Amino acid sequence: MTETALRLSRGIFRILLPILAITQVSAEPFEETRAPAEREIPIEPNGAVADAGWALGRLNKGGCMANASFVYPETTTPVRLYLIDTGVSDAGTWFAQNKNLKSFRSELVRGGNDPQFSTVVAHGTQMLSLIAGPETGAALGTPIHVVNYNIYPGTSPTTTSGRLADAIDRAIGDHAANPALRSVICIAHGSSYPGAQTGILEGAIQEAVDAGITVVVSAGNEGGNASSYIPGAYGTRSGIVCVGASDLNNGILPSSNTGPAVDLFAPGQDVRTLKLSNPQPGSYDFASGTSPASALTAAAALIQLSINPTLTPAQVEEALTTKAAPSVILSQTAPAELLVQVLPDPETDSDLDGVNDILENFFGSNSANAAIKPVPMAIARVSGQARLSFNVASDLFNPATPYVLADGSTWKVWMSDNLTDWQDATTTGALSPGTAANGVIPMTFSVPNAASKVFLRIDVTLPPSAP
Template sequence: MPLSKQRVRRRAVRSAVSSAAALGVLAGVAAAPAAAAAGDGARRSPLTLAATGECNFPSDNVAAVPWALQRVVLDQLWSHGITGKGVTVAVIDTGVDAVNPQLRGKVVGGPVELIDPQTKKAAQGGSTLDPVGHGTKVAGIIAARPSAATGFVGLAPDAKIYSVRQNDSEGSGQVDKLVDAINAAVKAGVQVINISQDVRGTSPTGGFTDEAQLHVAIQDAVQHGIVVVASSGNDGKEGATFPAAYPEVIAVGASDRNNERAAFSEYGSFVDVAAPGVDMLSTVPGGGQCVDNGTSFSSPYVAGVAALLKQKYPQWSPAQIAARIEQTAQRNQRDRDDFIGWGVVDPVKAVTSDAPPESAAVPEPPTALAGAPLVAQQLTLGETQADRNRRTATYVLGAGLVVVLLISGGSVVLRDHRRRRSGV
């Protein structure tokens, strides 16, 4: 196949509740679309939940606060005016709808040069049109403004979105177009780039068509001070995906409500952190919100935190921003692991910490107890000092109680005596 036709995959796992869900029955896994098995090297996630209740565009507003935001104290997160103001995040995806009220007025469209496989014509509507809905969900997690109609809001509600529509109406993308999109974002002067899609290489270090050009584009973005965030993938197995696996990129896996790796989240030594990716509520084209699953929606969660840090520390390098996010993540062990990296991102801790900048995350030091010598307690057959202290305290308490009773009783007797003398 020509070099320019290497495909990349969107990182979403569709989920909806079927009529059996009320009984706790989850629909089974369906095969990937036939187009994903084409002989041109195309790959899509085979993990597609077959269920009814597909999200419609536009959709209804969801009044409840989604679980991924319930654990974030937003007033604390946005304290001192850290809301992403002055920061622009590039969303390289299926486009971002500029009509949804929570995104209206904050989406700028980048260049589009796509040939839609369905119409065989140039993609219409530019980057502020999202025929798939994927990019609009990604953008909402980053920067959706508050609304009285819903409990959902983006982590950086005052950030702007620079949308580059890089995927066609079927959701497919190409590496060479991804390279063009990254270069366009750099030229536009964004501070953060989110890439919720990937391509799998033939080796842990890459090995796919246009790999060299993609890595150069990523390196150029980082050299311009841009934080690049990418999803790890949804195949649920071990193995590096790109661009997430590049060392310059913050690779994000998906976590569930228990802060554990979601079953679909790809894992390996390339994963830097994890973020919520299960039952993620976000904006959809036309208005309203919808729920979806995937590392596609974990990545913008981290990109939103990066936008807040970029506002707070505009002079920090991408490596320092990444280190802060990784160092403040909620860990289940001292060091990183291959399932959730350095841990599950903690937005409030990352933004409110005043620790000096670091160039890389480090393991937590061992506790003092781990290196402390064990001292045997002295064996005594008689009364210990602690026993004596407890006995003394009992005597003091008892004596105090007796005094209180005597005073109370005496006051009653005195009152009665005075009443008798006065003839009352």
């Protein structure tokens, strides 16, 4: 008699897809108390429309270059995003499909001579789509209240450091009036003028951190030292997370700023976003640069705060760094380059098909499609041996270390004759890989056994850094 079993040490986690109440407020001019020279430093979005769609998969498995699936954690504590950017278009009812977007409010931040309207919406819409948009958002499982401070009045694609500082002041005031929600400020743009430091902006960002708001800023797209550009230069301060852009090969995107001010890297080359002109399932635009990288990192920060609302900004930064994955390609300019990770609950069953995502990934199945389940294992007696046949995902298996997977997970085959006492069968058994096809490698595991009955099971153990 032979039987097989699968076991993980943790249970089932369900993913809920997330109403977005759209309101637009044209605010009165903010009191101009800033120094004129500091108020007029040009600021522009960090990102350009390009092509591809790999980034979310890399957030789940930083070192797995072939991974294209993404599983997000489902969290329960509401959090708030201050998106300081262009305006945001609701793209019809697209964002409303995410039921975890609990509210949306937009305010136009303008100086005394600025227009009372704004038509600039593309960049902010893309950034929100990367944080919480259907199909492209990294924090789809997290209840988020969004406040959009539009600092691009009129039709110009550039803004100023003064408007940015004004928007941060508004976020601080709003946070003080609603302290129950833990908050993240996302600033996915910056100055392309080196040396343009402004104490006013630095003070506003530091005040936000002191008020308990985590601040995520983009490093900038000049291919230089982030310390020379605002707001990336302030990344050396605790609780201010400065984000550089990584490329498809986990190296540094050539245009990304680097240096000691950069805390983390995140996908920034050809990152899939909402297609504003055609918001439909499967229809995408693509963004490159440190803008999408910072938006994805802001999503990861929101997830951390929803999991643990007691975290300070400094602790959020530490949590992101601790969970980050080392890049595949290290550079001289960033020898400790780390890639932001959004780690799903280890027992998530994303498609609710009754099979854990970890096992679906191990067997090379599709954890996002309930109609696709792993090919069943088969067991047989052959010449005094118990022989187990099964598939392993080809992007995880490494012949050089067959029981250590590419994502750092380990696995073993265990054997028992009574379902009580188990022994590690990998110490006496032999593993024979077949030829890879369709994303899987057929495996045969044979172990000597002459008992009247035998039970075999496969255990998959997550790497130590996994939650």
